[in-house]
Amino acid sequence: MANNTAPTPPVTENTEETTSLDTVLLVLRRYWFIIILAALAGGTAAYYLAGRQNYIYQKTASVLMRDAKTSSDASSERIMAELGIDSGAANLANESFILKSTALMKKVVEDLNLNTSYWQKKDFREIDLYKTSPLLVHFERIDKQRACTLQITPLDEKRFMLSHSNNQGESVQLEGFYGKPLTLPFAVISIHPTSLMTDAWNEKTVIVRHKPVLETANNLLHGLTVTRPDAKESSLLEMSLTASNPQKAEDVLNHLIQVYNQISKDERNxxxxxxxxxxxxxxxxxxxxxxxxxxxxxxxxxxxxxxxxxxxxxxxxxxxxxxxxxxxxxxxxxxxxxxxxxxxxxxxxxxxxxxxxxxxxxxxxxxxxxxxxxxxxxxxxxxxxxxxxxxxxxxxxxxxxxxxxxxxxxxxxxxxxxxxxxxxxxxxxxxxxxxxxxxxxxxxxxxxxxxxxxxxxxxxxxxxxxxxxxxxxxxxxxxxxxxxLETAHGPNFPISPKTIQYIAGGTAGGALFSIFAFMGAAMLNNKVNNKHDLPSTNRQPVIAELPQ
Known part of the structure; x- marks a missing residue:
């Protein structure tokens, strides 16, 4: 007598979607602890990456230009015209480019001595010690195009330890005294303590970086933006600068405006x-x-x-x-x-x-x-x-x-x-x-x-x-x-890095990476490990599960 077998129903798209959802739920149920650990690891890695980035601050200043297209007091203009005096009007488009010129920024760098910067290592990042450094380095002789990095560790009230790299990349240490010239292979320097020097700085390293004036000016120009809030009506220019120290950003913006005004006066005179x-x-x-x-x-x-x-x-x-x-x-x-x-x-x-x-x-x-x-x-x-x-x-x-x-x-x-x-x-x-x-x-x-x-x-x-x-x-x-109109101003808290966003992104990334990894492994597995791996289309009862 022939054995009549019921036909197998066809597989539908709903079955595939149910299988994918079951796979996700299965991964979350089986590996939830590992997923949490991966999320914590991702958040920790993101926190570390954010901690290695230096703080970035932003300051903004506003100036009102004497635009040639706008009119000023009629009586003043008449008197100045009779005397043949230039009113000092400026073309806003040209002046915007002049404010961002290398020549002006080089003058600012030279006046403020910004090509020599001082840093302190804190946690994972370096802090800019602009105007808060316990010591100052005077480069009495150095090539204008030479860049160098010095690590200076105060020892006591008179002595310090200086470290620098030679041409082979090896670290060289020298002991020196404050106020006395110190001859290095590439420069002659003298180090002087400031009023901020205290015993608390002993055995703490100050990193000194000296760069060419042009390189420093170009670095500052990368963070400078000059915009016109209302391109049709106003003669207002808004200047924004990002820097590693809030006081440095304020000083650079304010001095840049002073230098620009002085040069424009000299040109007209x-x-x-x-x-x-x-x-x-x-x-x-x-x-x-x-x-x-x-x-x-x-x-x-x-x-x-x-x-x-x-x-x-x-x-x-x-x-x-x-x-x-x-x-x-x-x-x-x-x-x-x-x-x-x-x-x-x-x-x-x-x-x-x-x-x-x-x-x-x-x-x-x-x-x-x-x-x-x-x-x-x-x-x-x-x-x-x-x-x-x-x-x-x-x-x-x-x-x-x-x-x-x-x-x-x-x-x-x-x-x-x-x-x-x-x-x-x-x-x-x-x-x-x-x-x-x-x-x-x-x-x-x-x-x-x-x-x-x-x-x-x-x-x-x-x-x-x-x-x-x-x-x-x-x-x-x-x-x-x-x-x-407004001198350089802005918040004294950094705009970068945004640690919370880093941690949130790292945590989510770690969790999603582990979920996708487990899902991929589950989808590529074509073996039957337990009764849950049997397809739903198989209506035969499961008698028992045998251990491996």
Missing amino acids: KAALKTENFIQSRLKELGAALSDVDKKITEFKTKSDIVKDTDTTMSADFSTSQALEKEIFDLETQIKLAAILADNLKETERKQGLISVETGLPDSGIARQIEHYNEAYLEYQKIAGSAGSQNPITVSLRDRMNSTRAAANKALSNYRSNLNLKLNQLISKRDSLTERLTETASREQEIIPLVREHKVKEELYLMLLSKEQENALAMAVTESSARV
Whole structure:
């Protein structure tokens, strides 16, 4: 008789999902203790990794720039414009790059001596002893590009133990005395205790790291960010810096703003200083020339009995002659000023520099060309100092300088030609009148050249004196490009490392790793270890379990 066997039902997806869930529950039930141990191990490892990282602090400062696009007090702007004074406005985009330039940060590092840092080992990490170090190291002789690490352990009030690595990487120990030079293979140093040195520091090691100034500046720049909170409206720049010590971050930010303001003032005062030197040299020359002309006029009047009365019949011609003399005087004054400006432009072609905008000429077109040249030159100096002379912007600025200078030369040449032509016409008219006045005013005509020369030099002298005072006022009222709204500030607790997040991540990672490991091992196991490993589709009863 045939044995009728019931057909086996097909395996469904729900069975696979139930099997996976059973595997997870089985792993948790069997290996819960090991999973807890793995989680604790992961949390401990994460705590150790967080403990090895140095503290990082963040400070923020805010400055308000004198933006060229924004307007200030109308009366102040009007007065400064009349005196020809630069208001000190800055382009925010350019100034943001200047604040992050290596040149500024190098100056900060040198002023604050940040290329030498002091550290103390605590637990797993190192603590920056900025301004809290018990000792200071003076590098009396060391190569500028040399970096070194010293480990100094105070022994008592007079002695210390110094350790450093030689070229083979071996540790070398030396005993020294405070205040006395110590010669090392790569430097000559002297170590001095600070007011913070106490007996508690004995037998505790201070780690001293000395780096090149440029490397230290680049490290600080990596943690510096300059942002504009509202790119459309405000002239506010917000500066943030991360450092290994909160006080160091504050000092670097505050000093960076001071250095930036000082350099911007110096740049704007270059034109004023050049103008001052030019005015002083011309005043000296004109003063000597005026004294010589005064002496000649006095001698002439002493020798000649000059009578200023003229015949009534010649009064009209005499008045006309005087008017022509006045016009000739004005033209000659302008010609002299134009010649001085032409010499200044030629000198600028040989050696680049600023051109004095105080020309004294009524032609405003020439003055505008010179102002455009000076603006291009100052912007070129700023950008070339940080971006280099081959930068496309600096090349464009050089072309702009050359074009504006050439335009000024051409305009000045045409202006001088017109002056000379007009002067020749006036001289011709004056000569015709002079011929009619020669007989009655021959003696007075002899002194006219001296008087005219005296007037020209006197007008020039008075004008230069006035410009000297205006230039001094311009230098005195030069304002900073950045006005500090908030000095460096921020919390004194570190922003990194975040220990709690490290521990939470490590604990979760350790637990998940162990769970996945056990699940993988269970899924790869194709043996029947107990009755629970029998598939649910097998409806045959389990009679017994045999031990191994």
